[in-house]
Amino acid sequence: MHLSLGKNIWVVVLVLGLTACQNLPLPQTSRAASSSQNPKRPTEIYGPPKVVGQLRAREINESSGLVASQTPGIYWTHNDSGDGPFLYAINERGALVGVWRVTGANARDWEDIAAGPGPDRSRRYLYVGDIGDNDTNRSEVVVYRVPEPAVSGTELRSSKVRPQVTEQAEAIKLRYPDGKHDAEALLVHPSSGDLYIITKIAFANPTIYKAPAPLGTGRVITLVRQGELNVPSLLGGMITGGDISPDGRRVALCDYLQGYELLLPAAAGTFDDVWKQSFNRIDLGKRKQGEAIAYRLDGLALLATSEGVGTPLIEVVRR
Numbered sequence: 344m345h346l347s348l349g350k351n352i353w354v355v356v357l358v359l360g361l362t363a364c365q366n367l368p369l370p371q372t373s374r375a376a377s378s379s380q381n382p383k384r385p386t387e388i389y390g391p392p393k394v395v396g397q398l399r400a401r402e403i404n405e406s407s408g409l410v411a412s413q414t415p416g417i418y419w420t421h422n423d424s425g426d427g428p429f430l431y432a433i434n435e436r437g438a439l440v441g442v443w444r445v446t447g448a449n450a451r452d453w454e455d456i457a458a459g460p461g462p463d464r465s466r467r468y469l470y471v472g473d474i475g476d477n478d479t480n481r482s483e484v485v486v487y488r489v490p491e492p493a494v495s496g497t498e499l500r501s502s503k504v505r506p507q508v509t510e511q512a513e514a515i516k517l518r519y520p521d522g523k524h525d526a527e528a529l530l531v532h533p534s535s536g537d538l539y540i541i542t543k544i545a546f547a548n549p550t551i552y553k554a555p556a557p558l559g560t561g562r563v564i565t566l567v568r569q570g571e572l573n574v575p576s577l578l579g580g581m582i583t584g585g586d587i588s589p590d591g592r593r594v595a596l597c598d599y600l601q602g603y604e605l606l607l608p609a610a611a612g613t614f615d616d617v618w619k620q621s622f623n624r625i626d627l628g629k630r631k632q633g634e635a636i637a638y639r640l641d642g643l644a645l646l647a648t649s650e651g652v653g654t655p656l657i658e659v660v661r662r
Contacts, residue, residue, distance in 0.1 A: 369396075388662060390659060391659070392659050394656070394657055395436060396434075397654065397656060398433060398653065399652075400439035402429070402503055403431050404651065405420065407420075407453060408454065408472070408634075408635050408638040409646060411640040413491055416435045418646065419458075420648060421453050423454065423650065424450070428453075429442055430441075430442070432468070440498060440499060441501050442498075442501045443506055444488075446509050446510045446511050447487075447511050447513075448512045449471065450601050452476065453471055453473050454529070455471075455528055455584055457531040457587075458491065459532060460533070461488055462557070468490055471486065472540070474529060475525065475526070476523060481523060483518040484516075486558075487515070489510060489511075489636075518563050518566065519568075520552075520565050525544070526541060527587035530594065532587055533587060535556055535591075536556035536558065537555050537556050539553050543583065544581070545579055546579050548580050549580030551568075554567070555567070570618055574598070574603065584596070584597045585597070585636065587639050592603065596635075597635070599634075601625060608621060627645075627659065628647075628655075629655075630654075634649070
């Protein structure tokens with residue numbers, strides 16, 4: 344995220360001031376919640392945050408999205424605006440193992456990445472969200488869908504100058520039904536392929552928008568408004584990243600201060616009932632400017648990164 348001067352610069356100042364207040368007690372229910380149960384404390388759901396590695400590669404200077412690869416122990420990340428259409432494969436210690444240029448894609452303001460099914464149900468796809476709009480002047484946003492490249496370990500010599508190349512990406516063009524919005528969280532359900540975008544707005548409720556699968560590329564798709572979330576944070580709705588667990592029953596979100604998780608009840612009728620549940624807060628440790636969160640491939644842990652060269656790769660393991 345590159346904040347524009349003016350209306351957004353004061354938000355950065357506030358975030359820096361609030362970083363030291365991460366452990367303050369905060370309300371733990373969402374406005375969308377229909378249950379009166381008390382959410383567990385973060386320490387009862389996930390263990391303490393642990394730095395498991397660092398993103399030392401100079402190519403990765405603004406890690407803005409993160410998702411687990413189908414190759415165990417590998418994750419995909421990308422930079423914020425200002426970089427080209429590059430995907431970076433890192434291992435579970437944060438070391439760079441390969442660079443791919445996404446064929447046929449542009450990078451205006453890439454903010455998040457997700458993985459899920461696509462046109463060929465025998466393959467897994469990466470979805471890259473060019474959904475940032477700090478000045479709210481984009482009439483439509485784009486999500487690039489591309490078959491996930493195989494990571495075999497032979498790509499160590501690749502770089503931004505000499506990258507590997509993906510297959511041709513498809514551009515899924517999206518518009519909001521109610522105006523223009525800035526967003527940094529993109530989620531794709533691992534079974535249905537339904538796509539979700541959660542808007543980012545300071546001190547107000549973020550809105551959930553959905554594009555039901557199948558996602559065609561021949562026309563602009565109008566997103567469907569699902570409702571609002573009352574995030575239990577001093578920052579309100581400044582959601583900077585998100586992911587859906589591999590079993591399709593949990594949603595992880597993050598902002599600059601911490602992480603959050605929503606759990607789908609066993610008796611739920613549809614996945615969208617997850618948005619009605621109470622938030623559980625998750626301590627993600629010290630992050631300089633946290634904009635990415637992802638489930639581990641087995642769904643038993645969450646990982647998070649920050650912007651900046653040498654940013655820590657943080658893991659919290661589910662109890």
